[in-house]
Amino acid sequence: MIRILLLSLLLGLAAPALAQDAGPADAYARLASDSYGDIEAGIAGLAASGEPRAGAVLAALADGRLLYRPADRALFIKQGGGLVDARTGAPAQGDGLKPVRANNKIRRALDAAQGQLNLASPDPGKRREAADAVFKARDPVALPALDAALGRESDAGVKRALAAARAAVLLAKPGTPEADRLAALPAIQARGDGDAIAILRGLAAGDPSEAVKAAAARGIQAVETRLAVAAAAQNVWYGISLGSVLLLAAIGLAITFGVMGIINMAHGEMVMLGAYTTYLVQDAIRTHAPGLFDWSLAISIPCAFLVAGAVGVAIERGIIRFLYGRPLETLLATFGVSLILQQSVRSIFGPTNREVGSPAFMSGSFDFAGLAITWGRMWIVLFALGVFLGLLFVLRKTSFGLKTRAVTQNRRMAAAMGIRTPWVDAMTFGLGSGIAGIAGVALSQIDNVSPNLGQGYIIDSFLVVVFGGVGNLWGTLVAALTLGVANKLFEPYFGAVLAKIALLIFIILFIQKRPRGLFALKGRAVES
Amino acid sequence: MKTVKTWVSAAALAGGLAMASLSAGAARAQETIKVGILHSLSGTMAISETTLKDAMLMLIAEQNKRGGLLGKKLEPVVVDPASNWPLFAEKARELIAKDKVSAVFGCWTSVSRKSVLPVFKELNSILFYPVQYEGEESERNVFYTGAAPNQQAIPAVDYLMKEEKVERWVLEGTDYVYPRTTNKILEAYLKAKGVKPEDISINYTPFGQSDWQTRVSAIKSFGSAGKKTAVVSTINGDANVPFYKELANQGIKATDIPVVAFSVGEEELAGIDTKPLVGHLAAWNYFESIDTPENKAFIKQWQDYKKNPKAVTNDPMEAHYIGFNMWVKAVEKAGTVDPDKVIAALPGTEQKNLTGGTSTMLPNHHITKPVFIGEIKDDGQFDVVNKTEGLIPGEAWSKQLDGSKDLEADWVKLNCGNYNTKTKKCGGA
Numbered sequence: 001m002i003r004i005l006l007l008s009l010l011l012g013l014a015a016p017a018l019a020q021d022a023g024p025a026d027a028y029a030r031l032a033s034d035s036y037g038d039i040e041a042g043i044a045g046l047a048a049s050g051e052p053r054a055g056a057v058l059a060a061l062a063d064g065r066l067l068y069r070p071a072d073r074a075l076f077i078k079q080g081g082g083l084v085d086a087r088t089g090a091p092a093q094g095d096g097l098k099p100v101r102a103n104n105k106i107r108r109a110l111d112a113a114q115g116q117l118n119l120a121s122p123d124p125g126k127r128r129e130a131a132d133a134v135f136k137a138r139d140p141v142a143l144p145a146l147d148a149a150l151g152r153e154s155d156a157g158v159k160r161a162l163a164a165a166r167a168a169v170l171l172a173k174p175g176t177p178e179a180d181r182l183a184a185l186p187a188i189q190a191r192g193d194g195d196a197i198a199i200l201r202g203l204a205a206g207d208p209s210e211a212v213k214a215a216a217a218r219g220i221q222a223v224e225t226r227l228a229v230a231a232a233a234q235n236v237w238y239g240i241s242l243g244s245v246l247l248l249a250a251i252g253l254a255i256t257f258g259v260m261g262i263i264n265m266a267h268g269e270m271v272m273l274g275a276y277t278t279y280l281v282q283d284a285i286r287t288h289a290p291g292l293f294d295w296s297l298a299i300s301i302p303c304a305f306l307v308a309g310a311v312g313v314a315i316e317r318g319i320i321r322f323l324y325g326r327p328l329e330t331l332l333a334t335f336g337v338s339l340i341l342q343q344s345v346r347s348i349f350g351p352t353n354r355e356v357g358s359p360a361f362m363s364g365s366f367d368f369a370g371l372a373i374t375w376g377r378m379w380i381v382l383f384a385l386g387v388f389l390g391l392l393f394v395l396r397k398t399s400f401g402l403k404t405r406a407v408t409q410n411r412r413m414a415a416a417m418g419i420r421t422p423w424v425d426a427m428t429f430g431l432g433s434g435i436a437g438i439a440g441v442a443l444s445q446i447d448n449v450s451p452n453l454g455q456g457y458i459i460d461s462f463l464v465v466v467f468g469g470v471g472n473l474w475g476t477l478v479a480a481l482t483l484g485v486a487n488k489l490f491e492p493y494f495g496a497v498l499a500k501i502a503l504l505i506f507i508i509l510f511i512q513k514r515p516r517g518l519f520a521l522k523g524r525a526v527e528s
Numbered sequence: 529m530k531t532v533k534t535w536v537s538a539a540a541l542a543g544g545l546a547m548a549s550l551s552a553g554a555a556r557a558q559e560t561i562k563v564g565i566l567h568s569l570s571g572t573m574a575i576s577e578t579t580l581k582d583a584m585l586m587l588i589a590e591q592n593k594r595g596g597l598l599g600k601k602l603e604p605v606v607v608d609p610a611s612n613w614p615l616f617a618e619k620a621r622e623l624i625a626k627d628k629v630s631a632v633f634g635c636w637t638s639v640s641r642k643s644v645l646p647v648f649k650e651l652n653s654i655l656f657y658p659v660q661y662e663g664e665e666s667e668r669n670v671f672y673t674g675a676a677p678n679q680q681a682i683p684a685v686d687y688l689m690k691e692e693k694v695e696r697w698v699l700e701g702t703d704y705v706y707p708r709t710t711n712k713i714l715e716a717y718l719k720a721k722g723v724k725p726e727d728i729s730i731n732y733t734p735f736g737q738s739d740w741q742t743r744v745s746a747i748k749s750f751g752s753a754g755k756k757t758a759v760v761s762t763i764n765g766d767a768n769v770p771f772y773k774e775l776a777n778q779g780i781k782a783t784d785i786p787v788v789a790f791s792v793g794e795e796e797l798a799g800i801d802t803k804p805l806v807g808h809l810a811a812w813n814y815f816e817s818i819d820t821p822e823n824k825a826f827i828k829q830w831q832d833y834k835k836n837p838k839a840v841t842n843d844p845m846e847a848h849y850i851g852f853n854m855w856v857k858a859v860e861k862a863g864t865v866d867p868d869k870v871i872a873a874l875p876g877t878e879q880k881n882l883t884g885g886t887s888t889m890l891p892n893h894h895i896t897k898p899v900f901i902g903e904i905k906d907d908g909q910f911d912v913v914n915k916t917e918g919l920i921p922g923e924a925w926s927k928q929l930d931g932s933k934d935l936e937a938d939w940v941k942l943n944c945g946n947y948n949t950k951t952k953k954c955g956g957a
Binding site for chain 1: 569570571572574575578579691692703731732733734736737738739741742743745746748749751752753754755766769770773774776777778779782783784786795796798800801804806807903905906911913
């Protein structure tokens with residue numbers, strides 16, 4: 001109750017600046033319009049009017065739920081299944097309604113207006129967002145509301161954001177005394193991000209006072225140093241993230257090509273099948289059990305493994321087993337298989353991309369020591385490491401892994417020991433393909449789910465496996481991360497195209513020097 | 529059960545064969561006008577081109593329902609160049625020389641168009657090219673129904689300058705001929721408008737780029753120089769999805785740094801969750817959301833034809849609609865499908881477009897088009913926020929570039945695609 005009183009008091013204070021001649025009725029009338037200029041004026045008028053329904057109306061406009069009747073300029077809000085009158089909140093009926101449209105200008109005005117209103121919100125997260133919105137809008141009208149909010153704020157983080165917003169507003173307001181402008185600078189500098197530097201640059205270039213100019217220039221230097229360090233760390237993180245994607249794409253190939261020695265050109269298509277399985281699982285969940293949506297990726301993982309694994313076993317039994325020891329023919333045959341798989345997926349699902357949604361925990365980003373880290377990438381890095389460790393465990397600690405290693409190291413001896421080598425071949429190929437399918441689940445989050453998905457990864461996967469050393473899982477891990485980080489460190493200087501070329505040249509030279517890659521296997525199998 | 533099924537399908541097959549041979553017989557007796565469709569149905573470009581093949585089949589079927597052309601039925605001949613540029617030339621030759629088609633509708637990428645050009649010149653046939661492209665070309669045998677740069681890129685930049693007060697520009701493109709030429713034109717245009725070189729950043733990424741982290745964060749920091757910044761994107765089809773996903777994840781909203789795209793339409797957005805993208809822009813000559821009776825009828829026809837109430841329409845489809853109808857009118861005017869007579873009849877042909885205006889084929893073989901700026905809505909459609917006044921005539925040669933400033937294309941009076949107004953000679957700069 002007190003908050004509402006305070007809010008209206010604040011808005012009352014803010015009102016005279018804008019709403020001398022425009023009451024809420026006028027603001028409402030302007031909102032019910034087809035002209036962007038009118039809508040914008042309506043938003044500002046409503047925010048400043050002290051109208052208790054202002055927050056609800058603006059939120060409805062932001063969500064596209066605000067409708068108007070062109071005939072009498074009545075405003076309605078779509079709520080649940082029905083309509084309510086925007087001015088009173090009472091249930092209402094209406095037909096011939098048109099939505100109040102928004103463009104970027106309107107959305108900016110909305111952000112600013114909602115920022116002013118939300119400064120008094122009970123939720124600290126909302127207050128922080130509001131402070132940031134006011135910081136961006138820099139509208140002097142918000143100053144009294146900011147002062148009041150600062151006085152009451154208890155959360156240190158929100159307080160900093162509010163102080164920065166107040167400083168930004170003061171600096172943008174014409175006629176702020178020099179001493180106040182100087183005093184405002186540290187709060188801006190404390191934000192230390194791109195927006196802060198933008199304000200400081202503006203001041204250093206155009207402020208009438210020399211003292212402010214000098215202080216701003218010092219501020220720019222401090223922020224720039226901080227940003228440069230952050231940018232370097234950011235690049236390393238991007239590299240790790242790219243590396244994890246490479247690792248995911250290559251790790252299945254490390255088994256089929258690395259351990260078994262099959263040049264499998266259809267490896268990328270296994271990844272694609274995994275991505276399409278994810279799409280199918282999500283589609284089923286959307287129609288049958290929408291509540292499980294956040295679990296859709298977890299459910300997709302075993303499905304993708306089974307689908308891709310089964311296709312892998314079928315390819316091994318149907319084609320590859322007749323071609324062991326003939327790498328050229330294997331290459332051509334698997335290339336043919338890859339084209340067949342691509343075109344069948346295209347015929348079944350159509351050539352256009354399929355939408356795979358991101359569960360809530362994989363959207364957006366978080367701040368870690370000044371780095372903006374996106375949740376999706378973060379989970380993919382963890383997932384890639386998990387898959388890697390899981391595979392390592394299977395190969396090292398299970399009886400199936402032991403048999404696989406025995407067969408690849410010395411097939412005849414293994415057969416003599418009673419291991420069914422054709423069965424192990426099929427299962428190993430299935431395992432590699434299944435892992436590729438799992439990679440597809442992760443890649444569906446960052447790439448197009450289209451029939452061409454796999455083609456983009458096949459070359460990179462071979463590069464990683466060859467660079468890391470054929471037949472060595474640890475080599476694959478190190479190679480993927482090295483290539484990822486190197487690529488991302490090159491990219492800001494050379495551009496994406498040249499970075500890729502530079503990396504290829506580096507690998508060619510490296511392979512000249514160490515033909516067996518980073519971690520070469522030693523032993524009789526290799527020598528022969 | 530199985531035997532019954534087999535028997536039924538065998539019977540159906542036999543019936544089908546009989547029908548086919550019957551209709552083939554009838555066709556031979558009646559003679560048809562063949563129309564070639566040269567769009568990739570497999571490979572990378574299938575994502576964009578398959579729709580155009582279907583659109584053409586629909587248009588041809590509609591024309592046949594109206595009684596065909598010159599009293600004959602139209603017969604579509606579909607080939608699949610498989611996103612393989614040299615194969616485009618082979619398939620074009622096959623269409624013209626072996627199938628004897630009267631006109632070809634096809635190609636998407638500029639490189640595929642360039643690869644079929646010599647074939648169309650040599651065998652003297654007609655190509656309708658429906659996609660926005662980089663300009664700098666006008667051929668006697670080609671009719672460009674997509675936008676030239678002055679019908680898409682320049683109006684989009686004008687809009688951002690005027691309405692969004694943009695002062696700093698990132699020109700982001702995929703590394704091939706269309707983005708490179710368009711960005712060259714835009715850079716010259718922006719500089720002529722007084723934008724400083726340090727306020728323009730031009731970047732290229734490879735085809736199918738999927739890791740946009742570095743680029744998006746670079747755009748973010750370029751945008752924090754205290755001036756309003758916008759991105760002009762000529763990023764090609766498939767790379768757009770990860771690009772927009774990364775923009776959304778890094779929290780770049782359209783209200784901070786708007787992105788205006790020239791290759792993102794309804795079809796591309798079908799693969800993305802568009803909620804975080806609301807407000808980003810696209811410039812096209814057609815949007816599905818444009819509310820005219822012609823457009824509504826066209827969308828209905830398309831959805832009925834596809835038997836999918838969610839099927840979307842897009843700009844190149846409208847270009848084929850205009851091009852096909854212009855060709856029909858020109859053939860009717862010429863009274864024959866003879867290429868020389870149809871090529872002569874085409875300039876000046878008028879056709880109502882789907883957005884409420886009338887497009888005209890110009891002597892430079894480009895058409896007049898309206899330009900719309902649309903903002904992405906949360907349902908994957910576009911909300912038109914700006915429209916040019918009247919229709920803009922397509923310029924084959926950009927006025928912004930040194931090499932092409934003095935060139936003029938006119939196949940009616942000058943009979944030349946690159947007439948140099950300075951040296952008064954046909955043959956380029």
